[in-house]
Amino acid sequence: MLKLIPNNRSNPDNFPTLRHTALFKALPTNIRASLAASCTRLTILKNETLMVQNDPADWFYFILSGWVKVYRETQEGDEAVIELLGAGSFVGEYAFLEGDIHSSDAAAAEKLSVLRMPCSVLKQAVNTSHSAALAMLQSYAEKRQRQTRELESLKLQDAPQRIGCFILRQCQGKPSGSRHVKLPYGKSLIATELGMKGETFSRALGKLKNTTHVGVNGGKVHIPDIGELAEFVCAGCSNEYPCKDLVELANRRA
């Protein structure tokens, strides 16, 4: 169920990406010590499973590198991707609040490096430390907003708009007003994340290229006019997402 390559007992303090996490910063020192004693760095191969829906939740993970696919599967093998988590994210950190059971499956979308930590420690942290609870709350809040956006997106946007929206989101936090972004992972994975089949993705992307002046070459995306793309995308979107800000920002920087 979980093949681990090296098995190094690791001190979380040695990993800046973890140390700078809001959740980690909120942990009291005794908990940090617990973590240091029980934290293991793992390498997980592509398609290996991190957690299984409805299994008792013993561990949660911090992603050092790679992408984790959180998903659910029907008896018939259809799968719905719930989210894709990358470096700097936690996986399974909510289980201790949800009946000590994992509420979804999770697997490595590619080779991963993670830190594995016991749920029990986190549970204890949140139960005993107010600041830890607050950090957890903040994390939930962000998660909820993302999920709400995705719900809206599924209900209101068609395939080309959802793809455009995905591309716009990739532009966030880009250093310059650069209109070049790289797709973070494979197209068929993006497709399931956006709730469509690979073929539909391919065709919808074609439509997007024709309609806006977005250019796609393999994984490289060129957006000559962000405003145009945003206009196309946001026709099917409440303005909740910082698209406006994003466009303004990008234009100012350009």
Place this chain on the structure above:
Amino acid sequence: MLKLIPNNRSNPDNFPTLRHTALFKALPTNIRASLAASCTRLTILKNETLMVQNDPADWFYFILSGWVKVYRETQEGDEAVIELLGAGSFVGEYAFLEGDIHSSDAAAAEKLSVLRMPCSVLKQAVNTSHSAALAMLQSYAEKRQRQTRELESLKLQDAPQRIGCFILRQCQGKPSGSRHVKLPYGKSLIATELGMKGETFSRALGKLKNTTHVGVNGGKVHIPDIGELAEFVCAGCSNEYPCKDLVELANRRA
């Protein structure tokens, strides 16, 4: 923006449904006093607005009776229902964790009776009281699970299955193994909640009736064989939802 009929300063302690809420029970006494001083009972007419997306969040609400539609709207007027909340639920209680801004619109789906309370008090409660923060966490956890289920549902189930799933959920908490449930609100509202158009709902319900022996008469639904319905529904579902339990329970009671 908010038409209120009577405007009674109210003590939350007078409302058992609120008093028995996990969140309320977790509040320290000084906060309860604050609430008592700032809590107003309101009657809100159908279609009146409770909150507007991106507006500063001053108030949150506790629903005493009626249904609240939480939704988002595109510029073009398309709307996506995010959730429908009934008696015993809070509305807008997360805003203080999400930038003091409402992340969705909310309106009365029918005549409402609510208690209106200031967000600031809740914010203070959670920031100062560990137990309040934990209660809030628990509420977030449940919300997240519901949203995750809905996401899965939209991605994996077709219209008749989503309707069947909705009906199954209505069976929860039913006293006996009774196979009679009433739809909680109008069909077109259920339709948008499930992410489809009213016409589609009507047709899909017809298909459900043909496929599964479920009978529908106005708002009254009769389910002669819950197991059959569950089988039909859960073909497009991970088994996360307590459908199995539900079916077993219903059969044991029958």
Place this chain on the structure above:
DNA sequence: CGTTGACTTGAGTCTATTCAAATCCTGTGG
């Protein structure tokens, strides 16, 4: 090279949507 996996394209099908018209219901006034 040949193979594998990822992506694209084509043809046909199915599902959900739109727009319009017909019905059914419900609360109201007579």
Place this chain on the structure above:
DNA sequence: CCACAGGATTTGAATAGACTCAAGTCAACG
């Protein structure tokens, strides 16, 4: 108690969007 207006729901026909299955292309890799 009945007729009626207005809203909610159903139905029909035509269309659009997404899906399936199959075949073809492309590129990375051994």
